[in-house]
Amino acid sequence: MDMNISGLVRDNIRSLCPYSTARDEYKGKLGVFLDANESPYSTGYNRYPDPRQLAVKSRLSEIKGIPTENIFLGNGSDEPIDLFFRVFCNPGKDNAVAISPSYGMYAVAADINDVEVRSVPLGEDFSLPVDEIIAACDENTKLVFLCSPNNPSGNAYDPADLMKIVDSVNAIVIIDEAYADFSAKGSLRAQVLEHGNMIVLQTLSKAWGLAALRLGIAYAQKYIIDVMSMVKYPYNINQATQELVLKALESPIDDKVQEIIAQREIVAAEVAEMPFVKKVYPSDANFILVKVDDANRLYDHLIKDEIIVRNRDKVPGCKGCLRMTIGLKEENMKLLESLRRYE
Numbered sequence: 001m002d003m004n005i006s007g008l009v010r011d012n013i014r015s016l017c018p019y020s021t022a023r024d025e026y027k028g029k030l031g032v033f034l035d036a037n038e039s040p041y042s043t044g045y046n047r048y049p050d051p052r053q054l055a056v057k058s059r060l061s062e063i064k065g066i067p068t069e070n071i072f073l074g075n076g077s078d079e080p081i082d083l084f085f086r087v088f089c090n091p092g093k094d095n096a097v098a099i100s101p102s103y104g105m106y107a108v109a110a111d112i113n114d115v116e117v118r119s120v121p122l123g124e125d126f127s128l129p130v131d132e133i134i135a136a137c138d139e140n141t142k143l144v145f146l147c148s149p150n151n152p153s154g155n156a157y158d159p160a161d162l163m164k165i166v167d168s169v170n171a172i173v174i175i176d177e178a179y180a181d182f183s184a185k186g187s188l189r190a191q192v193l194e195h196g197n198m199i200v201l202q203t204l205s206k207a208w209g210l211a212a213l214r215l216g217i218a219y220a221q222k223y224i225i226d227v228m229s230m231v232k233y234p235y236n237i238n239q240a241t242q243e244l245v246l247k248a249l250e251s252p253i254d255d256k257v258q259e260i261i262a263q264r265e266i267v268a269a270e271v272a273e274m275p276f277v278k279k280v281y282p283s284d285a286n287f288i289l290v291k292v293d294d295a296n297r298l299y300d301h302l303i304k305d306e307i308i309v310r311n312r313d314k315v316p317g318c319k320g321c322l323r324m325t326i327g328l329k330e331e332n333m334k335l336l337e338s339l340r341r342y343e
């Protein structure tokens, strides 16, 4: 769809003049820093961090095959999710469309920003209702949230279905790929280079094992990246995170990802055989969603064995369901042993 992306941005954001950081204005070589009122005594952290995070973006650019100008880094995925609302949605007027059940942060960020969320229920076995999602959009819809692989259902969607939605709506379509590393369907991030109304969201919190460092990644065309960068806090990624992420990005994660996938298949097959289990939903992620006869009772049983899983019983579309993360082999064995003792 040929559309004017700047027309989707809030008027006040489009005309914003961003805060210019102390070192933004001069690009040459410098040796004496007396511009930012920092302490001159080195603690390792006495200087402000790079507000553009160029070193981290360059490394991610190599790993992901996306130019640095198409990469936005946030304090977890939470920050870009919040920024999407602040950049594109006029509070009290615009709306966002999201699939249900899906990741809870979309609705929380929408509520905080006073933006209506139109939930479109997933179909049978959590299938993607493409036409219903397109039909749920109106002239005030600015954002469409699609999560693939979806949390909590675990299934990844057909890339052609996701792209059909991108091509059919006059809104920004966000594809949350937090779990894409675990899916054979892969990532759609390269598609952002051809589709102006698309944002792909990834995170270092899951497959990369860096949840505590808080680094979320948004890929989009330069116009969107520039607007988001203008609205974010200047120093949103702290120096320790930038340094530790750069170091962690040197070690490949493929072996760990493959092991988690292998464990997922073992745990899913074992759990499916248990008498109280009604269904194990197929997963393209690092967790499985399990439907049982009494989710609350099983949850309490696992807690007594000091095992915590996520109880999704109260989530619309997930009645009777527990979401179980795939852990280390020993941890998964403990889970299976505890489940075998349940009666």
Ligand SMILES: *Cc1c(COP(=O)(O)O)cnc(C)c1O
Pocket (backbone or CB within 6 Å): 075, 076, 077, 078, 079, 103, 147, 151, 176, 178, 202, 203, 204, 205, 206, 211, 215, 216
């Ligand atoms: C875990 C998760 C994230 C990651 O959030 P961070 O803030 O980056 O830790 C994003 N989206 C979904 C759907 C998730 O399940």
